[in-house]
Amino acid sequence: MSSIGEGGTGLGEVRARNALQAAGLDPHVPLERASSVTNEVWLTAGHAVRVNRRRDRRLAREAIIAASLPAVIGYPEIVAKAKGPGEDWLVSKRRPGWPLAHRWPTLTVDQRRSAIGQVAARLAAVHSTAPPAGLPPIDDAPQLLATDPAGMVIAGLRDAARMEGVDRMFLHDAIELVQDIGPALQPFTSETLIHGDLTFENILWDDGITALLDVEWSRPGPPDLDLDIILRCCAYPHLHVAERHVAATRAVDYADVPAWLAEDYPALFDVPLLLDRLRLYAIAYEVRALLDAPPLTRAGDLPPLHPYNRLAMVVRGESHLDTSLPRLL
Numbered sequence: 001m002s003s004i005g006e007g008g009t010g011l012g013e014v015r016a017r018n019a020l021q022a023a024g025l026d027p028h029v030p031l032e033r034a035s036s037v038t039n040e041v042w043l044t045a046g047h048a049v050r051v052n053r054r055r056d057r058r059l060a061r062e063a064i065i066a067a068s069l070p071a072v073i074g075y076p077e078i079v080a081k082a083k084g085p086g087e088d089w090l091v092s093k094r095r096p097g098w099p100l101a102h103r104w105p106t107l108t109v110d111q112r113r114s115a116i117g118q119v120a121a122r123l124a125a126v127h128s129t130a131p132p133a134g135l136p137p138i139d140d141a142p143q144l145l146a147t148d149p150a151g152m153v154i155a156g157l158r159d160a161a162r163m164e165g166v167d168r169m170f171l172h173d174a175i176e177l178v179q180d181i182g183p184a185l186q187p188f189t190s191e192t193l194i195h196g197d198l199t200f201e202n203i204l205w206d207d208g209i210t211a212l213l214d215v216e217w218s219r220p221g222p223p224d225l226d227l228d229i230i231l232r233c234c235a236y237p238h239l240h241v242a243e244r245h246v247a248a249t250r251a252v253d254y255a256d257v258p259a260w261l262a263e264d265y266p267a268l269f270d271v272p273l274l275l276d277r278l279r280l281y282a283i284a285y286e287v288r289a290l291l292d293a294p295p296l297t298r299a300g301d302l303p304p305l306h307p308y309n310r311l312a313m314v315v316r317g318e319s320h321l322d323t324s325l326p327r328l329l
Contacts, residue, residue, distance in 0.1 A: 012053075019080070035244070038053075097204035099204065101201045105250070124265055127226070131191075144291075157174050166295065194220075201214075201241055234254035259328060
């Protein structure tokens with residue numbers, strides 16, 4: 001018996017069963033399609049199979065990172081990975097629990113508060129982990145950043161200014177802002193890992209946090225880059241869950257998370273020019289998203305949360321960074 005649910009395909013199931021067989025497991029067991037934003041994920045009673053939809057070998061890279069992570073993070077044990085050309089999959093033992101994003105709407109305030117404390121401890125452990133030797137770089141991380149982050153963002157904004165229907169004067173203002181605050185990110189170096197995609201979809205909950213998952217975007221980087229992802233997840237949580245969970249996902253339920261995180265992981269917030277840094281990270285994220293999803297109509301007719309409009313809110317000081325966050329700094 002199998003279940004092909006949201007985002008699942010018959011081809012994806014075939015790939016998952018082939019991965020189980022290659023791992024020396026029974027390929028005929030019942031499969032359940034799990035929610036995922038980036039990969040195809042299939043569950044058996046004891047294992048999870050993740051199949052990369054693209055050809056960039058992100059999951060092979062994740063296996064390298066997983067081997068270096070401390071046990072406290074709870075990353076699931078990998079039992080097999082793709083070896084053949086053109087394949088990219090992982091088979092791991094299942095950890096107990098469900099994505100925290102799916103359980104969050106029904107948790108009590110005390111449970112939510114406890115969850116953030118546990119997440120903070122695990123995230124600090126990630127930020128204390130040295131990158132494994134020979135870790136391949138990634139060129140399509142969620143934020144458009146590199147060794148010269150301001151220069152890369154400015155180049156992206158100039159590309160965006162050539163799109164049809166955009167306000168070129170606004171994008172010129174955005175470039176000037178990045179030029180002004182860009183030095184806040186220098187030097188852009190780090191000797192430890194970040195998670196790179198710590199949304200609540202990538203945290204398992206079972207009467208407590210059991211694991212941080214999906215470290216395919218993990219890389220050397222400043223810890224506050226993970227704070228950027230968490231703050232965006234709290235501001236727009238419905239954009240970071242699978243479609244069938246959108247209706248139950250409300251930003252108001254995440255309103256206390258930044259303050260709780262600041263209490264439990266103060267070092268994450270104790271960074272000079274943090275607001276400027278977070279604004280640059282947010283611009284880098286929205287520029288990447290805008291280049292990946294160019295407007296199909298005039299900017300004034302776009303949905304309120306299109307990347308172009310989110311970018312405008314960040315640049316104009318009207319975003320999630322300008323409401324509750326300043327009280328924490």
